[in-house]
Amino acid sequence: MIAMVGETLSDRLNEAEGDLISSRTALEAAGAMYLVYYRNHxxxxxxxxxxxxxxxxxxxxWAAVDAAVPASDDPLFGENVQxxxxxxxxxxxxxxxxxGQG
Known part of the structure:
Protein backbone atom coordinates (compact mmCIF):
# COMPACT_ATOMS: atom_id res chain seq x y z
CA MET A 1 0.00 0.00 0.00
CA ILE A 2 2.79 2.44 0.86
CA ALA A 3 4.24 1.92 -2.64
CA MET A 4 0.94 2.83 -4.26
CA VAL A 5 0.51 5.91 -2.05
CA GLY A 6 4.14 6.87 -2.73
CA GLU A 7 3.57 6.57 -6.46
CA THR A 8 0.53 8.84 -6.22
CA LEU A 9 2.57 11.41 -4.29
CA SER A 10 5.35 11.18 -6.86
CA ASP A 11 2.83 11.74 -9.66
CA ARG A 12 1.39 14.83 -7.92
CA LEU A 13 4.91 16.22 -7.31
CA ASN A 14 5.86 15.65 -10.95
CA GLU A 15 2.69 17.45 -12.02
CA ALA A 16 3.52 20.37 -9.74
CA GLU A 17 7.08 20.52 -11.03
CA GLY A 18 5.77 20.70 -14.58
CA ASP A 19 3.10 23.27 -13.64
CA LEU A 20 0.43 20.70 -14.53
CA ILE A 21 -1.10 20.33 -11.08
CA SER A 22 -4.85 20.42 -11.22
CA SER A 23 -5.37 20.89 -7.50
CA ARG A 24 -3.21 22.00 -4.60
CA THR A 25 -5.58 20.04 -2.39
CA ALA A 26 -4.77 16.85 -4.32
CA LEU A 27 -1.04 17.39 -3.77
CA GLU A 28 -1.51 18.12 -0.06
CA ALA A 29 -3.78 15.08 0.36
CA ALA A 30 -1.26 12.82 -1.39
CA GLY A 31 1.51 14.13 0.88
CA ALA A 32 -0.56 13.67 4.02
CA MET A 33 -1.59 10.14 3.03
CA TYR A 34 2.01 9.17 2.31
CA LEU A 35 3.11 10.49 5.71
CA VAL A 36 0.46 8.39 7.45
CA TYR A 37 1.65 5.19 5.77
CA TYR A 38 5.34 6.06 6.11
CA ARG A 39 5.04 6.81 9.83
CA ASN A 40 3.17 3.55 10.35
CA HIS A 41 5.90 1.71 8.44
CA TRP A 62 24.08 -9.73 11.31
CA ALA A 63 27.43 -10.23 9.56
CA ALA A 64 25.63 -12.09 6.77
CA VAL A 65 23.12 -9.23 6.47
CA ASP A 66 25.96 -6.69 6.29
CA ALA A 67 27.69 -8.75 3.60
CA ALA A 68 24.51 -9.23 1.55
CA VAL A 69 23.32 -5.62 1.67
CA PRO A 70 25.91 -3.13 0.48
CA ALA A 71 26.12 0.16 2.34
CA SER A 72 24.43 2.98 0.47
CA ASP A 73 24.37 6.71 0.82
CA ASP A 74 21.40 7.91 2.87
CA PRO A 75 19.14 9.87 0.49
CA LEU A 76 18.15 12.33 3.19
CA PHE A 77 21.44 12.78 5.00
CA GLY A 78 23.84 11.92 2.18
CA GLU A 79 26.51 14.13 0.66
CA ASN A 80 24.21 15.87 -1.85
CA VAL A 81 21.40 16.69 0.55
CA GLN A 82 22.51 20.24 1.28
CA GLY A 100 2.86 37.70 -2.32
CA GLN A 101 3.02 35.31 0.63
CA GLY A 102 6.74 35.68 1.35
Missing part, protein backbone atom coordinates in the same frame (compact mmCIF):
# COMPACT_ATOMS: atom_id res chain seq x y z
CA UNK A 42 8.64 3.25 10.59
CA UNK A 43 6.70 2.56 13.78
CA UNK A 44 6.28 -1.11 12.84
CA UNK A 45 10.01 -1.42 12.13
CA UNK A 46 11.00 0.27 15.39
CA UNK A 47 8.45 -1.38 17.69
CA UNK A 48 8.16 -4.88 16.23
CA UNK A 49 10.65 -5.83 13.55
CA UNK A 50 13.96 -4.57 14.94
CA UNK A 51 13.36 -5.67 18.56
CA UNK A 52 12.41 -9.14 17.31
CA UNK A 53 15.44 -9.26 15.02
CA UNK A 54 17.66 -8.23 17.94
CA UNK A 55 16.27 -11.15 19.95
CA UNK A 56 16.61 -13.77 17.24
CA UNK A 57 19.61 -12.90 15.08
CA UNK A 58 23.14 -13.84 16.08
CA UNK A 59 26.35 -11.92 15.36
CA UNK A 60 26.89 -14.25 12.43
CA UNK A 61 23.40 -13.48 11.12
CA UNK A 83 22.60 21.21 -2.40
CA UNK A 84 19.22 19.60 -3.10
CA UNK A 85 17.54 21.32 -0.17
CA UNK A 86 19.21 24.65 -0.91
CA UNK A 87 17.75 24.53 -4.43
CA UNK A 88 14.33 23.55 -3.09
CA UNK A 89 14.39 26.38 -0.55
CA UNK A 90 15.24 28.93 -3.25
CA UNK A 91 12.39 27.64 -5.40
CA UNK A 92 9.88 27.84 -2.52
CA UNK A 93 11.04 31.34 -1.55
CA UNK A 94 10.78 32.47 -5.17
CA UNK A 95 7.26 31.11 -5.52
CA UNK A 96 6.18 32.68 -2.22
CA UNK A 97 7.60 36.01 -3.35
CA UNK A 98 5.69 35.84 -6.64
CA UNK A 99 2.45 34.90 -4.87
Missing amino acids: LSTEEQRVMPRAAQLLTRED ERFAMLRKQIESELSVS
Whole structure:
Protein backbone atom coordinates (compact mmCIF):
# COMPACT_ATOMS: atom_id res chain seq x y z
CA MET A 1 0.00 0.00 0.00
CA ILE A 2 2.79 2.44 0.86
CA ALA A 3 4.24 1.92 -2.64
CA MET A 4 0.94 2.83 -4.26
CA VAL A 5 0.51 5.91 -2.05
CA GLY A 6 4.14 6.87 -2.73
CA GLU A 7 3.57 6.57 -6.46
CA THR A 8 0.53 8.84 -6.22
CA LEU A 9 2.57 11.41 -4.29
CA SER A 10 5.35 11.18 -6.86
CA ASP A 11 2.83 11.74 -9.66
CA ARG A 12 1.39 14.83 -7.92
CA LEU A 13 4.91 16.22 -7.31
CA ASN A 14 5.86 15.65 -10.95
CA GLU A 15 2.69 17.45 -12.02
CA ALA A 16 3.52 20.37 -9.74
CA GLU A 17 7.08 20.52 -11.03
CA GLY A 18 5.77 20.70 -14.58
CA ASP A 19 3.10 23.27 -13.64
CA LEU A 20 0.43 20.70 -14.53
CA ILE A 21 -1.10 20.33 -11.08
CA SER A 22 -4.85 20.42 -11.22
CA SER A 23 -5.37 20.89 -7.50
CA ARG A 24 -3.21 22.00 -4.60
CA THR A 25 -5.58 20.04 -2.39
CA ALA A 26 -4.77 16.85 -4.32
CA LEU A 27 -1.04 17.39 -3.77
CA GLU A 28 -1.51 18.12 -0.06
CA ALA A 29 -3.78 15.08 0.36
CA ALA A 30 -1.26 12.82 -1.39
CA GLY A 31 1.51 14.13 0.88
CA ALA A 32 -0.56 13.67 4.02
CA MET A 33 -1.59 10.14 3.03
CA TYR A 34 2.01 9.17 2.31
CA LEU A 35 3.11 10.49 5.71
CA VAL A 36 0.46 8.39 7.45
CA TYR A 37 1.65 5.19 5.77
CA TYR A 38 5.34 6.06 6.11
CA ARG A 39 5.04 6.81 9.83
CA ASN A 40 3.17 3.55 10.35
CA HIS A 41 5.90 1.71 8.44
CA LEU A 42 8.64 3.25 10.59
CA SER A 43 6.70 2.56 13.78
CA THR A 44 6.28 -1.11 12.84
CA GLU A 45 10.01 -1.42 12.13
CA GLU A 46 11.00 0.27 15.39
CA GLN A 47 8.45 -1.38 17.69
CA ARG A 48 8.16 -4.88 16.23
CA VAL A 49 10.65 -5.83 13.55
CA MET A 50 13.96 -4.57 14.94
CA PRO A 51 13.36 -5.67 18.56
CA ARG A 52 12.41 -9.14 17.31
CA ALA A 53 15.44 -9.26 15.02
CA ALA A 54 17.66 -8.23 17.94
CA GLN A 55 16.27 -11.15 19.95
CA LEU A 56 16.61 -13.77 17.24
CA LEU A 57 19.61 -12.90 15.08
CA THR A 58 23.14 -13.84 16.08
CA ARG A 59 26.35 -11.92 15.36
CA GLU A 60 26.89 -14.25 12.43
CA ASP A 61 23.40 -13.48 11.12
CA TRP A 62 24.08 -9.73 11.31
CA ALA A 63 27.43 -10.23 9.56
CA ALA A 64 25.63 -12.09 6.77
CA VAL A 65 23.12 -9.23 6.47
CA ASP A 66 25.96 -6.69 6.29
CA ALA A 67 27.69 -8.75 3.60
CA ALA A 68 24.51 -9.23 1.55
CA VAL A 69 23.32 -5.62 1.67
CA PRO A 70 25.91 -3.13 0.48
CA ALA A 71 26.12 0.16 2.34
CA SER A 72 24.43 2.98 0.47
CA ASP A 73 24.37 6.71 0.82
CA ASP A 74 21.40 7.91 2.87
CA PRO A 75 19.14 9.87 0.49
CA LEU A 76 18.15 12.33 3.19
CA PHE A 77 21.44 12.78 5.00
CA GLY A 78 23.84 11.92 2.18
CA GLU A 79 26.51 14.13 0.66
CA ASN A 80 24.21 15.87 -1.85
CA VAL A 81 21.40 16.69 0.55
CA GLN A 82 22.51 20.24 1.28
CA GLU A 83 22.60 21.21 -2.40
CA ARG A 84 19.22 19.60 -3.10
CA PHE A 85 17.54 21.32 -0.17
CA ALA A 86 19.21 24.65 -0.91
CA MET A 87 17.75 24.53 -4.43
CA LEU A 88 14.33 23.55 -3.09
CA ARG A 89 14.39 26.38 -0.55
CA LYS A 90 15.24 28.93 -3.25
CA GLN A 91 12.39 27.64 -5.40
CA ILE A 92 9.88 27.84 -2.52
CA GLU A 93 11.04 31.34 -1.55
CA SER A 94 10.78 32.47 -5.17
CA GLU A 95 7.26 31.11 -5.52
CA LEU A 96 6.18 32.68 -2.22
CA SER A 97 7.60 36.01 -3.35
CA VAL A 98 5.69 35.84 -6.64
CA SER A 99 2.45 34.90 -4.87
CA GLY A 100 2.86 37.70 -2.32
CA GLN A 101 3.02 35.31 0.63
CA GLY A 102 6.74 35.68 1.35
